[in-house]
Amino acid sequence: MTDEQFQRTVRLFSQAVLSRVLKPALDEMTKQDLTPVQLSCIRFTHHHPEASVGMVADGLGVSAAAAAKLIDRLVKKGLLTREEDPQDRRVLKIKLTPEGQKLLETICSLETEFFTSIIKRMSPDSLKGLELGMVDFLKAALENPGQIDQICLKCGWSHDLDCPGNLRYRELTGHNKEKV
Numbered sequence: 693m694t695d696e697q698f699q700r701t702v703r704l705f706s707q708a709v710l711s712r713v714l715k716p717a718l719d720e721m722t723k724q725d726l727t728p729v730q731l732s733c734i735r736f737t738h739h740h741p742e743a744s745v746g747m748v749a750d751g752l753g754v755s756a757a758a759a760a761k762l763i764d765r766l767v768k769k770g771l772l773t774r775e776e777d778p779q780d781r782r783v784l785k786i787k788l789t790p791e792g793q794k795l796l797e798t799i800c801s802l803e804t805e806f807f808t809s810i811i812k813r814m815s816p817d818s819l820k821g822l823e824l825g826m827v828d829f830l831k832a833a834l835e836n837p838g839q840i841d842q843i844c845l846k847c848g849w850s851h852d853l854d855c856p857g858n859l860r861y862r863e864l865t866g867h868n869k870e871k872v
Contacts, residue, residue, distance in 0.1 A: 717802045742785040
């Protein structure tokens, strides 16, 4: 395969993940009048219970003003709440509502269902090769800790020390990436 064909294959792979795994979940979001950015905010809040507006802004890579507007929309939809921090009333803690948690579980379940249906059709050898190739690609692409920070999923309390991002971070720095 030439470099050009390989690049095209990688783009097709990315598009396949979007259209066959993430798009069906996006269709569920559309039914709920939810945007991909709003879903990212809900995911971040799930992984970072009682996050502040600033933490949400940092986690999503947006300004504090944009995060505040995003949170406002999700509060109006009944998916998030804002509560004052009893120790510092200037700080608002952002939390998922039960409705927000249920919606996130539905979307994650759909993503898992679609992803699993695809990988079940692959041979074990092909699946292992894909896994090794993706990990090797990440190692080659991520040359410094800052690059890892740029793509980090900021999975908070579910931070996995065996995450390829953390493993590469450890190779580069000698220690694990902090939970973000």
